[in-house]
Amino acid sequence: MTHILAIDQGTTSSRAILFDQALRPVASAQEEFRQHYPHPGWVEHDPADLWSTVAATARAAIEKAGIKATDIAAIGITNQRETTLIWDRATGQPIHPAIVWQDRRTAATCAALKAAGHETSITAKTGLLLDPYFSGTKVKWLLDHVEGARAKANRGELAFGTVDSWLIWNLTGGKVHATDATNASRTLLYNIAKGEWDADICGLLDVPLSLLPEVKDCAAPFGLTRPDLFGREIPILGVAGDQQAATVGQACFSPGMMKSTYGTGCFALLNTGTDMVPSKNRLLTTIAYQLQGKPTYALEGSIFIAGAVVQWLRDGLKIIREARETQPLAEKAEEAQGVILVPAFTGLGAPYWRPECRGAIYGLTRNSGPAEFARAALESVGYQTRDLLEAMWADWGAAADGVLRVDGGMTASDWTMQFLSDIIGAPVDRPKVTETTALGAAYLAAMQAGVAGGPEEFAKSWALDRRFTPAMDAATRDAKYARWGKAIAATMLV
Numbered sequence: 001m002t003h004i005l006a007i008d009q010g011t012t013s014s015r016a017i018l019f020d021q022a023l024r025p026v027a028s029a030q031e032e033f034r035q036h037y038p039h040p041g042w043v044e045h046d047p048a049d050l051w052s053t054v055a056a057t058a059r060a061a062i063e064k065a066g067i068k069a070t071d072i073a074a075i076g077i078t079n080q081r082e083t084t085l086i087w088d089r090a091t092g093q094p095i096h097p098a099i100v101w102q103d104r105r106t107a108a109t110c111a112a113l114k115a116a117g118h119e120t121s122i123t124a125k126t127g128l129l130l131d132p133y134f135s136g137t138k139v140k141w142l143l144d145h146v147e148g149a150r151a152k153a154n155r156g157e158l159a160f161g162t163v164d165s166w167l168i169w170n171l172t173g174g175k176v177h178a179t180d181a182t183n184a185s186r187t188l189l190y191n192i193a194k195g196e197w198d199a200d201i202c203g204l205l206d207v208p209l210s211l212l213p214e215v216k217d218c219a220a221p222f223g224l225t226r227p228d229l230f231g232r233e234i235p236i237l238g239v240a241g242d243q244q245a246a247t248v249g250q251a252c253f254s255p256g257m258m259k260s261t262y263g264t265g266c267f268a269l270l271n272t273g274t275d276m277v278p279s280k281n282r283l284l285t286t287i288a289y290q291l292q293g294k295p296t297y298a299l300e301g302s303i304f305i306a307g308a309v310v311q312w313l314r315d316g317l318k319i320i321r322e323a324r325e326t327q328p329l330a331e332k333a334e335e336a337q338g339v340i341l342v343p344a345f346t347g348l349g350a351p352y353w354r355p356e357c358r359g360a361i362y363g364l365t366r367n368s369g370p371a372e373f374a375r376a377a378l379e380s381v382g383y384q385t386r387d388l389l390e391a392m393w394a395d396w397g398a399a400a401d402g403v404l405r406v407d408g409g410m411t412a413s414d415w416t417m418q419f420l421s422d423i424i425g426a427p428v429d430r431p432k433v434t435e436t437t438a439l440g441a442a443y444l445a446a447m448q449a450g451v452a453g454g455p456e457e458f459a460k461s462w463a464l465d466r467r468f469t470p471a472m473d474a475a476t477r478d479a480k481y482a483r484w485g486k487a488i489a490a491t492m493l494v
Contacts, residue, residue: 001073004446005061005234006438007054009079009163010242011100011264012311014053016061017435018072019442021451023461025435029060036097041104041346044097047085050163051170055229062230069230075171076238076445077222078245078437079163081186084138086149086160086211092174095146095158098166099138102265102304102346106137107355113137118204125191125198127276127285131353133302135162136188140205156210162187164239165213168222171236176223179213181290182244190215192287193276195295218244218289219448238444240289242437243267247288247298248444249436250405251459258392258402260385261437262410265349266306268388269298270396281391282351289444291455299395301350301388305343307410309377312345319370326374327415333375339363340383340487341376351391352492360491378416382423383484389424403427407436414468422472423481432463 002021008014012035017028033049062069082101087094099105110130113119119130128134139160143150152158161169165179184190184197189207191198197212216222222236240248243261247269250259255273260266269288276285276297288298305312310323320326333339340362342348347355361376389404404426410416411430421428433439446452470477 001071002451003065003067003072004442004449004451005058005072005075006442006445007058007075007077007167008242008438008441009050009054009077009167011080011102014050014057015438016054016057017438017442018061018065018067019439019446023439023442023446023452025433027061027065029057029064031057039105043100043103043346045083045100047087047094047098047166050098050166054167059230069232069234072230072234073451074235074237074445074449075225076441076443077164077167077236078240078242078441079167079183081162081183081241081243082133082135083163084135084142084160085163085166086139086142086158087166087169088152089157089159092169095149096142098163099142101133103138104132104347104355106132106141109137109140122188122201125193125201126188127185127192128188129282129284129353132355133349134186134188136201136205136207139207139211143206153208153211156208158211159213160211161213164241168236168239171225171229172223173226177213178216178222180216180218180220180239181287181295182218182241183239184215185287186241192285192295192297217291217293218248219291219444221448235449237448238441240441240444243269243300244287244289245440245444246407246437247271247440249433249438249440250407250431251455251462252405253455253459256396256402257405259405259407262306262381262406262408264306264308266303266381266385268301268385268392270392272297272299272396277395279391279395281394282353283388283391283395284350299392301391303384303388304346304349306381306384307408308345309341309343309380310410312343313374313377317373319373323409326378327413329371330375330378330415333371334367337363337365337368337372338483339368339372339376340484341373341380342487342491343377343380344491348492350388352488354492357491358494360487360494362487362490378413379419381410381416382420383481385420386424386481403429405429405431407431407434417468418471421468421470423477425470425474425477428468430465430468432465
């Protein structure tokens with residue numbers, strides 16, 4: 001049993017990747033699922049879609065690899081974080097569609113809690129800010145708005161979980177209700193210093209403790225799969241939220257190391273070791289990973305729209321048919337036009353945290369066209385990343401010349417990665433294995449299964465594909481970033 005099955009359940013698709021004993025990908029399968037937008041600012045998923053696409057892609061990857069379930073030593077799970085589900089413990093049926101991390105319906109609740117003076121104490125315990133992004137106020141909304149839900153929850157008949165918990169529940173046939181420390185740390189309900197659900201915050205949000213899953217290390221036994229799923233019971237031995245899994249997959253095990261993942265959104269993490277570094281610049285303090293009961297902390301900055309801006313070009317404006325068309329289109333743009341796109345389609349994330357903001361475009365001329373839109377879209381990712389890194393460097397006290405390790409779908413674009421290096425003024429390292437989220441989940445499971453060694457050994461296997469170094473002069477860099485700052489300021493005034 002030398003193979004590891006990594007389940008990567010994302011915001012727009014589910015993937016399964018099989019890794020061999022050397023943690024090299026050997027087969028994969030991916031399936032997109034429908035996004036639901038029932039009201040402006042609301043984003044939902046059908047829980048059945050999350051589960052069915054995971055089961056289907058896992059089986060497909062195994063079939064493609066030409067192996068049997070008896071060849072698989074363990075399963076690792078990584079998932080979109082903060083997305084919130086509640087289901088009936090007896091039937092396993094969800095009480096409502098999953099509320100996605102991008103959803104803004106609880107903005108008024110967060111504002112009221114802030115006005116009542118609760119944010120300071122909540123941030124001190126959870127490392128998070130009061131924002132609709134996180135699970136806690138979503139749970140409260142579900143209990144308040146689904147008929148009979150609060151009464152059932154108070155009787156212990158319901159279970160809450162982020163997507164990892166939902167998958168574990170279904171994989172094990174309802175035998176295990178658990179999560180890991182990284183996913184727990186994103187709920188707004190978990191005290192990351194004490195390593196336990198916080199009774200005071202749960203009381204404030206009127207969330208019964210009986211609703212919550214057991215919290216485990218990232219590498220730990222999470223139960224066995226139902227034998228009918230894959231032909232035999234397979235142990236689930238690794239779980240981490242997608243950005244933390246990418247941090248592990250990028251081997252960012254030393255304090256000061258940084259990674260940034262470009263998927264639907266963009267998420268940058270800076271390893272701060274055993275120190276919980278409180279942010280003075282509205283970043284998040286979170287758990288990077290937890291092994292053998294010991295958490296390693298990180299500073300995190302979250303951008304809501306990164307790869308999703310390319311989807312918008314494709315599905316909204318329909319100026320491209322495939323994502324790969326964006327780079328050659330951007331290369332044709334007239335740089336002198338200086339079009340700037342602020343993709344605040346679901347609000348502004350870190351370091352602004354303005355959920356009410358919406359997207360805006362500045363600098364349009366009569367000659368502006370698809371090429372300028374494409375360039376502005378790709379550049380927006382670099383600008384937003386610099387916003388995050390400026391705040392991180394200030395909190396951490398490090399110089400702005402550290403290397404940034406990058407991964408995710410957008411890193412395939414050399415043009416985008418070069419602009420990123422130019423605008424942050426630092427080297428950008430793209431690894432040979434860019435699907436580091438799945439790799440991180442696979443490694444956690446492999447380590448727990450005894451197939452892989454410890455973090456130091458795994459770090460030696462990290463391999464560089466290409467380093468991008470700044471080619472833009474400082475004056476141009478500063479001028480472009482200053483224009484971005486003006487666009488952000490204008491967007492927040494609307």
